[in-house]
Amino acid sequence: MIGAIVGVGVFGLPYAFAQSGVALGLLELLLLCAALTILQLMFAEVIVQTPGRHRLVSALHVYLGDRAKWVALVCMACAVWGAMQAYMVVGGQFLSLMTGAVGDAAIQHAYVIGIVASMLIWGGLRLASRIEVLVVILLLFLFVFVIFASLPHISASALFTLHSSQWFFPFGVLLFALSGFGIVPEMKEVLGVRHKRELARAIIVAMSVIGVLYGLFSVAVVGVSGSATTPIAFDGLTVLGNTFGFLAPLLGLITVISIYLILGIELLNIFKFDFRLSHLHAWLLTTLVPIFLFAFGVREFMTIIGFVGSIFGGILAILIARSYEVMRGKGLCKQPQCINFPTPLTRMLMVVFLIGIILEIIQTRI
Secondary structure, three states, rough: OOOOOOHHHHHHHHHHHHHEHHHHHHHHHHHHHHHHHHHHHHHHHHHHHHOOOOOOHHHHHHHHHHHHHHHHHHHHHHHHHHHHHHHHHHHHHHHHHHHHOOOOOOHHHHHHHHHHHHHHHOOHHHHHHHHHHHHHHHHHHHHHHHHHHHHHOHHHHHOOOOHHHHOOOHHHHHHHHHHOOOOHHHHHHHHHHHHHHHHHHHHHHHHHHHHHHHHHHHHHHHHHHHHOOOOHHHHHOOOOOHHHHHHHHHHHHHHHHHHHHHHHHHHHHHHHOOOOHHHHHHHHHHHHHHHHHOOOOOHHHHHHHHHHHHHHHHHHHHHHHHHHHHHOOOOOOOOOOOOOOOOHHHHHHHHHHHHHHHHHHHHOOO
């Protein structure tokens, strides 16, 4: 679960926290991490209590019908395209940091990332599965290294700055960085007969680890960089030395390409198996959309992940909460291990994410 959720969104968290103030950022991290944990537990109950084998879209279809199925498919496709585009942007910047290039080099490097990753996507899941565990280990090592290396350089004044007018800024970025609903069915399959006993515990532990990791990483980067914190975090950490200035972007670049590859394969399989497209057409649709959007000027990393998190992540969160509510109403949630969240809590979560969607639309239009 940690490997499925932790990704490029975490690189934007320090910048988001610097905009709102670390205290507000940590408060939103705590609240959204709790909300997403509850939603993951709700979805786990839907998966466990529903007969048969289901993934996110098919589970929503069971309880909410055809319309919800297509809304979920569209949201998932748009969310993955947006994430792939964000990976292109940040991958191009990592490559520029490694090579010392300036000016428009990051744009050219972003195209390189998109094209190379697209070629790898054609190879399918076998290639991605071989490198996923290694990449997760490298990414976690990078975060832990940054946290400990930053400790002697942290300035307390940078951590106590507050910008209350920017309170909403971290919302979409956090939602983007914390979302990973599709992994719960995979966890159930991995646990096998133990899923009824251990799935909820695994979700709680994983989300807790992710929340702590995100909080410590953001505090470390903002504590060192202060107002100079950048959207990709690392280029403001010059005090950590030249070796770090090369190693961190290198590990970041490896992470970007690998997760871009995994996301692309997941979307390709959706087009192949849910939309019945051929491998070639599914591959073209998966890989060309992010590149075309980038070519048409959609290149702001923070804008992309904030919009994707707030809008598409918010819609999926609402659908999951609603499917859990419907499942409880049908009386399926009776087994001793079933977690019965009260209806007011379910409704409150739906309202929170709906407000987030509305605020993001208003902010984007402004």
